[in-house]
Amino acid sequence: MRRAAAPIAIQPLGDVPLAQLRLLDRILERTFDAATVVLRPIALPAAAYSSERGQHDADHLLDLLFPRLPERCLRVVGVTEADLFISGRTFVFGYAHLTDGMAVYSLARLRESFYGRASDEPVTAGRVLRAVVHEVGHTFGVPHCEDSRCVMRAVSHLETLDALATRYCASCREQVRGGLALAPWSARGRWERELSLTRRLEWGHAEAHAALGRDDD
Ligand SMILES: [Zn+2]
Numbered sequence: 001m002r003r004a005a006a007p008i009a010i011q012p013l014g015d016v017p018l019a020q021l022r023l024l025d026r027i028l029e030r031t032f033d034a035a036t037v038v039l040r041p042i043a044l045p046a047a048a049y050s051s052e053r054g055q056h057d058a059d060h061l062l063d064l065l066f067p068r069l070p071e072r073c074l075r076v077v078g079v080t081e082a083d084l085f086i087s088g089r090t091f092v093f094g095y096a097h098l099t100d101g102m103a104v105y106s107l108a109r110l111r112e113s114f115y116g117r118a119s120d121e122p123v124t125a126g127r128v129l130r131a132v133v134h135e136v137g138h139t140f141g142v143p144h145c146e147d148s149r150c151v152m153r154a155v156s157h158l159e160t161l162d163a164l165a166t167r168y169c170a171s172c173r174e175q176v177r178g179g180l181a182l183a184p185w186s187a188r189g190r191w192e193r194e195l196s197l198t199r200r201l202e203w204g205h206a207e208a209h210a211a212l213g214r215d216d217d
């Protein structure tokens with residue numbers, strides 16, 4: 001891919017090991033040919049925590065990320081150790097809306113230890129790669145894809161995540177490429193950002209989902 005028009009921001013949510021931030025940095029650099037900016041970590045908001053579930057609400061985290069996207073950055077990717085859910089789903093590996101430039105993923109269920117197995121860093125790294133490339137694809141407006149060789153196939157369980165391709169099919173790739181080339185300070189880039197802001201202020205995130213087709217993983 002051509003060099004991304006602007007950096008992608010990395011936002012640690014709570015404590016995230018340095019090795020995981022480095023891994024994310026490498027994935028963004030290699031997959032999107034994008035520079036990265038690591039933002040100062042922010043604490044997980046208590047309001048996002050469901051004590052009933054023992055999980056954090058991924059939608060709340062996206063709300064938190066939205067005003068933190070630096071103007072000069074293309075996208076923001078949040079990473080957390082906290083296990084995530086969204087309304088209607090018992091858990092998600094990651095989450096992103098199709099229009100407002102933010103994605104978040106959780107390391108919790110990407111580790112073998114979560115399933116009571118011995119830790120396996122290469123396996124975890126492969127899952128992080130798939131989750132990140134998939135969710136960032138959504139931030140460029142790419143919906144789920146039927147192509148079995150495409151990373152944008154819908155994911156519901158660990159098995160489907162592990163079986164996921166690590167690349168975009170040609171048509172998804174084309175859409176991502178278009179988004180990567182669009183500088184946030186260009187007229188079109190500014191217009192798109194204004195539009196997502198308006199959408200959030202006027203509709204709230206739940207309605208925006210309904211209108212745009214929600215993504216659940
Ligand atoms: Zn595809």
Ligand SMILES: [Zn+2]
Pocket residue numbers: 134138144153154155215216217
């Ligand atoms: Zn998805």
